[in-house]
Amino acid sequence: MQYPTGAGQFTFIARKTIIRECEVYTESEKIRRQRGLILTLLRKKAPESEEIKALCDRYQAPVVDRFVVDQGKCILCGLCVKACGELSVGAISTVNRGVIKEIATPFHEPSSVCVGCGSCAYVCPTGAIEMEETESTRTIWGKTFSLIHCARCDKILGTREELETAARRAGREPEVLCEDCRRKQMAEVFRYKK
Numbered sequence: 600m601q602y603p604t605g606a607g608q609f610t611f612i613a614r615k616t617i618i619r620e621c622e623v624y625t626e627s628e629k630i631r632r633q634r635g636l637i638l639t640l641l642r643k644k645a646p647e648s649e650e651i652k653a654l655c656d657r658y659q660a661p662v663v664d665r666f667v668v669d670q671g672k673c674i675l676c677g678l679c680v681k682a683c684g685e686l687s688v689g690a691i692s693t694v695n696r697g698v699i700k701e702i703a704t705p706f707h708e709p710s711s712v713c714v715g716c717g718s719c720a721y722v723c724p725t726g727a728i729e730m731e732e733t734e735s736t737r738t739i740w741g742k743t744f745s746l747i748h749c750a751r752c753d754k755i756l757g758t759r760e761e762l763e764t765a766a767r768r769a770g771r772e773p774e775v776l777c778e779d780c781r782r783k784q785m786a787e788v789f790r791y792k793k
C-alpha cells in the first residue's frame with residue numbers, strides 16, 4: 600500500500616498505527632505495477648498455481664526469463680504452518696533452508712499427530728495442499744481419515760480425530776450433530792419446555 604510520504608515510497612500501512620488522518624492508496628498505478636512485479640516472482644516460485652496465474656493476469660505481471668522456474672504451487676507464505684499451530688495440533692513445519700526450503704510433515708512421513716482437519720488446505724492461498732474427500736474419507740498429507748456425518752442431516756462434521764481432539768480440549772463428548780441441527784434440537788427442547 601502507498602501513502603503520500605512525500606518521497607513516493609511504499610509502506611505496509613496495515614502494520615502502522617494511524618496517528619492522524621491520512622490518505623491510503625491501494626490500487627494506484629504505482630501499486631498495481633509493484634504488485635505485478637511481486638507476482639512475476641511468485642509465478643516463478645509456484646508456476647502451477649491457478650490462483651497466482653489469475654492474479655498475474657489481473658495485474659498484468661511482466662514476463663521475464665531471468666529467474667529459474669521452481670515447481671509446484673507453494674509460495675512458502677507459511678500460513679498453513681500458522682493455521683495448524685494455532686487452530687490445530689502443529690503437525691507441519693518449514694523444513695530445510697534457502698532454495699530447498701519447503702513445508703512438510705516430519706521426515707515426509709504421514710504425521711502421527713495430524714487430525715485431518717484441513718485447516719492448512721483451507722487457508723492456503725495458492726491451492727498447494729492437496730486434500731481429497733469422498734463421502735466417507737478425507738486424505739491429506741499422505742494420511743486417510745474416516746469422516747463423521749451429522750446424526751440428523753448427514754452433513755460432514757469432520758474427521759473422527761478432529762472431533763475427538765476438539766472434544767478433549769473442550770472437556771465434553773465429541774459432536775454428533777452439525778451446528779444447524781444442534782440449534783434445531785435446542786429450539787425443539789425450548790418449545791417442548793414451554
Ligand code: SF4
Nearest residue numbers: 683713714716717719
Ligand atoms: S490437516 Fe493436519 S496438518 Fe493440516 S491443519 Fe489439520 S492437523 Fe494440521
